């Protein structure tokens with residue numbers, strides 16, 4: 001008898017010992033959380049594999065599991081006993097379904113690949129592949145054997161827990177399961193970069209909380225809407241996402257008449273960093289994350305990055321996009337699903353009071369001298385006190 005299942009292959013198998021156990025425990029929890037809303041009650045865990053089944057909608061479940069960090073591939077599969085006749089039946093049923101979805105009479109170059117991990121199964125991999133290939137060609141005249149670049153690659157994995165026959169590998173994001181590396185706080189603007197930075201941190205196993213500095217009333221409500229939509233997309237990759245919104249207008253008002261307007265952006269970033277660090281402390285986040293990329297804009301020179309860091313306390317400030325070209329970031333943003341939202345027109349808090357000539361070689365000492373003219377502590381405290389949490393799950397996509 002054959003039954004529909006989903007095979008989930010975790011990555012980072014080079015992890016050893018305790019690390020590996022932690023990785024798999026965490027991945028199992030995350031898989032369950034993602035699949036529970038789809039009606040999945042049980043995920044089976046075996047050496048280097050997870051299995052979901054029996055299921056009715058294997059493809060949908062395979063697609064959902066392929067969005068979980070730590071997963072490299074998933075496959076909708078037929079599961080059967082480790083017996084030659086059972087493998088033949090599962091292979092024939094798999095090919096029948098594949099051809100049914102592709103009506104026509106043209107030749108289909110195909111290949112069978114068998115991987116026998118269960119050495120108790122008597123037939124060596126090559127013999128089994130050859131036998132199945134012959135049987136399938138006899139049963140389905142459209143199939144023609146082709147070893148390189150086949151259109152249809154039928155794979156059989158014979159393992160101790162059973163045999164799995166499949167024709168599809170959906171690519172997962174790889175990386176480490178969210179939560180296996182602690183928690184960080186990402187400064188999320190409405191731009192292209194910071195959502196990608198957040199996603200990359202999730203990919204390395206961090207749970208990511210988000211903070212946005214909101215310039216209303218100097219901007220309309222549109223930019224906050226946009227940030228909410230971005231948070232919603234990011235939530236699709238980790239679940240349970242928290243988005244904090246901090247009113248930023250008081251900082252903008254307090255700094256707008258200071259001398260050296262070229263320093264405004266640096267000052268904004270320093271205030272954001274200070275408030276974010278305090279919030280991170282409250283939320284037990286272990287690092288701050290931004291979407292800075294070296295040299296991309298005037299505010300992202302090494303000097304200005306250093307001038308912003310001057311305002312930082314003791315938390316690490318991580319910049320996963322530091323060395324990315326814009327095209328690389330855009331390509332990732334498309335994959336993440338945030339690009340379409342990020343390119344909607346909006347005003348961000350820093351374009352509004354943008355000086356004509358922003359400094360490109362800012363100095364922390366100069367920024368500190370300017371800050372001495374305002375009450376930094378009071379502004380930071382007020383920002384922190386006004387921070388409120390948005391309900392990401394309630395936000396409609398669109």
Ligand code: ATP
Pocket residue numbers: 186187188189190191192193194195211212213214272289290291292293296297299300348349350
């Ligand atoms: P992005 O596309 O993420 O906006 P960017 O290349 O436009 O990045 P900047 O606008 O200079 O660069 O911002 C640099 C980083 O500072 C952003 O990636 C983000 O992490 C943070 N940042 C900027 N503005 C805000 C904001 N209003 N709220 C929260 N974080 C912000």
Ligand code: MG
Pocket residue numbers: 189190191348
């Ligand atoms: Mg920006």
